[in-house]
Amino acid sequence: MAEVATADVSHDDHHHEHEQTFWSKYVFSTDHKIIGFQYLFTGIAMAIIGGYFAYVFRMQLAFPGSSVPFFGIVSPSAYNSLVTNHGTIMIFWVAMPVLIAAMGNFLIPLMIGCDDMVFPRVNRLSYQIFLLSAIVLIASFFVPGGGFGGAWTAYPPLSALAKYNATPFGAPMWLIAVALEIVAFLLGGINFITTAMNARAKGMRMYDIPIVVWMIVIASMLFMASVGPLVAGAVMLLFDQTLGTTFFDASAGGDPVLWQHLFWFFGHPEVYVVLLPAMGIVAEVMCTFARKKLFGYKLILYATVGLGILSFFVWAHHQFISGVDPRAAYLFTTTTLLISIPVAIMLFAYIATLYGGSIQFTTAMLFALSFLAEFLIGGVTGIWLGSSGTDIYLHDTYFVLAHFHYTFFPIAIIGTFTAIYYWYPKMFGRMMNETWGKIHFWGTIIAFNGIFLPLFFLGAAGQHRRIYNYQNFPDLAGDNMQDLRVFATISLVIMLLFQIPFVINFIVSLKRGKKAGKNPWKANTLEWVAPSPPPHGNFPDGMPEVYRGPYEFAHPDREDDYWPQNEPGNQKPANK
Amino acid sequence: MAHQIIATSRSATGIPTGRLAVWWVVASEIFIFGGLIAAYLLNRFLHGSWAQEAAVTNTFIGGINTFWLLTSSWFVVIAHHYSEQRDAKKTRQFLWLTILLGGFFMGFKFVEYYKEISHGMTLFTNNFWSFYYTATGLHGFHVLCGMVIMAIIAEGDIKNERNWHRVENIGIYWHFVDIVWIFLFPLLYIAK
Numbered sequence: 001m002a003e004v005a006t007a008d009v010s011h012d013d014h015h016h017e018h019e020q021t022f023w024s025k026y027v028f029s030t031d032h033k034i035i036g037f038q039y040l041f042t043g044i045a046m047a048i049i050g051g052y053f054a055y056v057f058r059m060q061l062a063f064p065g066s067s068v069p070f071f072g073i074v075s076p077s078a079y080n081s082l083v084t085n086h087g088t089i090m091i092f093w094v095a096m097p098v099l100i101a102a103m104g105n106f107l108i109p110l111m112i113g114c115d116d117m118v119f120p121r122v123n124r125l126s127y128q129i130f131l132l133s134a135i136v137l138i139a140s141f142f143v144p145g146g147g148f149g150g151a152w153t154a155y156p157p158l159s160a161l162a163k164y165n166a167t168p169f170g171a172p173m174w175l176i177a178v179a180l181e182i183v184a185f186l187l188g189g190i191n192f193i194t195t196a197m198n199a200r201a202k203g204m205r206m207y208d209i210p211i212v213v214w215m216i217v218i219a220s221m222l223f224m225a226s227v228g229p230l231v232a233g234a235v236m237l238l239f240d241q242t243l244g245t246t247f248f249d250a251s252a253g254g255d256p257v258l259w260q261h262l263f264w265f266f267g268h269p270e271v272y273v274v275l276l277p278a279m280g281i282v283a284e285v286m287c288t289f290a291r292k293k294l295f296g297y298k299l300i301l302y303a304t305v306g307l308g309i310l311s312f313f314v315w316a317h318h319q320f321i322s323g324v325d326p327r328a329a330y331l332f333t334t335t336t337l338l339i340s341i342p343v344a345i346m347l348f349a350y351i352a353t354l355y356g357g358s359i360q361f362t363t364a365m366l367f368a369l370s371f372l373a374e375f376l377i378g379g380v381t382g383i384w385l386g387s388s389g390t391d392i393y394l395h396d397t398y399f400v401l402a403h404f405h406y407t408f409f410p411i412a413i414i415g416t417f418t419a420i421y422y423w424y425p426k427m428f429g430r431m432m433n434e435t436w437g438k439i440h441f442w443g444t445i446i447a448f449n450g451i452f453l454p455l456f457f458l459g460a461a462g463q464h465r466r467i468y469n470y471q472n473f474p475d476l477a478g479d480n481m482q483d484l485r486v487f488a489t490i491s492l493v494i495m496l497l498f499q500i501p502f503v504i505n506f507i508v509s510l511k512r513g514k515k516a517g518k519n520p521w522k523a524n525t526l527e528w529v530a531p532s533p534p535p536h537g538n539f540p541d542g543m544p545e546v547y548r549g550p551y552e553f554a555h556p557d558r559e560d561d562y563w564p565q566n567e568p569g570n571q572k573p574a575n576k
Numbered sequence: 577m578a579h580q581i582i583a584t585s586r587s588a589t590g591i592p593t594g595r596l597a598v599w600w601v602v603a604s605e606i607f608i609f610g611g612l613i614a615a616y617l618l619n620r621f622l623h624g625s626w627a628q629e630a631a632v633t634n635t636f637i638g639g640i641n642t643f644w645l646l647t648s649s650w651f652v653v654i655a656h657h658y659s660e661q662r663d664a665k666k667t668r669q670f671l672w673l674t675i676l677l678g679g680f681f682m683g684f685k686f687v688e689y690y691k692e693i694s695h696g697m698t699l700f701t702n703n704f705w706s707f708y709y710t711a712t713g714l715h716g717f718h719v720l721c722g723m724v725i726m727a728i729i730a731e732g733d734i735k736n737e738r739n740w741h742r743v744e745n746i747g748i749y750w751h752f753v754d755i756v757w758i759f760l761f762p763l764l765y766i767a768k
Contacts, residue, residue, distance in 0.1 A: 116584075190601060197596060198593045199583040224603060225607050226607070245710075252703070253623065254703055255618070258618060258619070
């Protein structure tokens with residue numbers, strides 16, 4: 001049966017290629033690559049909105065009360081709405097769609113040697129629901145009362161009652177948007193998992209799967225297992241907001257801390273949901289540009305599984321000052337410190353992969369290396385926050401904020417740039433300009449540190465988060481502190497300006513870039529077997545078969561320093 | 577675009593892709609209901625007074641509804657049995673019997689809701705009733721969805737070789753909905 005189907009595809013393709021209109025090819029396509037691009041470009045568009053929000057509220061913090069160029073005077077409620085939606089957008093509408101949905105859609109079928117996802121129409125539905133969620137969120141900024149301003153964590157009672165949050169329409173719309181987004185990713189996640197389980201090329205065993213595919217699949221599983229309670233919580237909160245139930249209303253016997261449990265039971269695994277795909281991307285890039293086999297493939301994989309399981313037992317470290325039992329705090333401190341072990345294992349394995357390699361400093365490699373360095377800072381500062389003793393002092397200060405930006409920025413932004421610079425030739429068939437890529441890299445990385453390093457000092461000095469104007473708090477408005485705020489804001493503006501070369505490079509390279517050819521980086525995984533860009537059906541020369549692991553670089557028996565997975569060879573070295 | 581995707585026909589695990597996906601759907605649903613039930617239990621332990629509220633729920637109707645659902649699960653197994661023998665007539669018959677029992681369940685549920693609401697126990701009475709209506713409502717919604725999908729399967733092109741597996745897939749989902757009720761029934765009706 002499968003043989004017959006294979007023959008059908010190649011015939012059908014040539015006929016349909018010409019008949020497709022713009023709409024059926026790019027808007028209502030079921031092709032995994034097109035859906036991946038839809039996710040990617042929607043994610044980038046949302047990142048521009050999220051970045052703009054950051055610019056506006058950072059300007060308000062640096063120059064309180066003055067009119068912000070391209071926005072105007074920032075009112076307190078606008079400030080709340082901006083910070084809330086900055087966080088929400090960057091996590092749910094940038095990190096998730098780009099790292100999991102865009103990369104998962106584009107890479108999984110190509111890397112496992114297949115022509116599409118196993119449920120192409122479910123895949124399209126997933127994107128459409130996601131797009132709808134984005135539209136609902138954006139629409140919520142324009143309703144009376146403005147967008148929701150109760151922080152992305154949406155703690156009740158602030159989030160539950162319109163008399164506190166003053167956004168009777170914004171708050172429910174925000175919640176509905178998040179719920180729709182969750183549905184989209186559940187559909188997408190089921191698709192990714194089943195595709196990776198069932199649709200692998202002939203000969204691809206469990207340990208021949210490229211690590212980034214593993215990471216996206218494990219991330220999808222984590223998401224699925226963690227988000228369920230939040231779905232239930234979202235239904236309850238929506239009822240509280242719109243119908244008047246009292247699930248989270250302490251004055252009527254409800255329990256506001258219950259929301260925190262439901263939220264963080266999702267919220268902490270969510271960090272790993274976005275971290276894992278980024279780690280996977282970085283692993284692919286590092287192996288290719290160090291020309292070395294990934295150090296400890298199985299070790300990394302098992303550490304990831306351990307990390308995933310542990311991530312379900314750390315959530316209450318977000319609630320040390322929410323009145324949790326001190327004995328529970330002790331327990332969650334322990335699990336939180338434990339979870340740094342698998343992450344450290346992975347980072348050390350990556351460094352060991354680099355050791356002795358012939359490293360090529362391409363832009364993608366630079367971003368991958370900076371991921372390790374910046375994420376390390378984020379991880380190490382997490383130790384203080386995971387320990388309940390220090391967290392009581394640091395909780396809700398800019399120290400926390402700087403810490404999680406040192407984790408999320410490497411994940412969402414550096415991880416994305418790594419992926420774009422690395423897979424751009426495959427996506428669009430042309431190379432990006434390396435010189436402009438490097439200018440973009442250094443501008444982004446240096447400015448990024450300029451934003452968030454000062455915030456560690458401000459946080460340690462006691463600067464609380466979520467304050468609209470520090471001039472109202474004399475203790476926090478000293479000259480040095482205000483100077484650091486201005487420094488951070490200027491760094492942010494510089495970083496945003498340095499994204500212009502990237503955008504121009506991206507667009508110009510579409511037409512003017514050097515033709516990439518099938519395998520410009522001389523990498524081993526199956527996506528480099530397909531033409532660039534891959535046509536509908538991916539592999540016009542026949543579906544590839546797999547003979548070895550994905551990282552056979554510099555094999556002593558070979559003249560070439562790489563050995564594609566699909567090239568028949570005498571022996572089949574097991575991936576140890 | 578009626579072309580056959582290779583991905584759909586592959587099966588590296590040996591499990592048909594459709595069934596695999598249904599199991600993952602069930603897995604994600606387990607966490608949704610799990611979260612709701614865990615939230616209810618946390619509250620229940622904190623509020624001893626909820627036992628009096630739980631005593632008001634109609635255990636008789638709940639019990640009958642348990643009977644309808646369990647029997648319907650048995651019918652869907654029989655439908656699956658006939659689907660494996662490619663007996664379209666009998667498969668259809670038992671799918672519709674399953675839907676009928678699902679309909680009984682929903683009918684009794686509405687009577688039950690009607691009685692409770694007319695006695696003043698609404699979604700807003702207190703948090704026990706909020707949980708009661710949210711949990712049973714969400715479950716009822718799943719029953720309803722299952723019935724609709726089952727009707728589509730029964731009346732769709734069931735004899736097509738590509739569609740027989742749908743009977744098993746909906747059966748898996750239906751059992752799951754049944755099991756959720758097995759949790760809700762003691763927690764909301766029996767435990768006093």
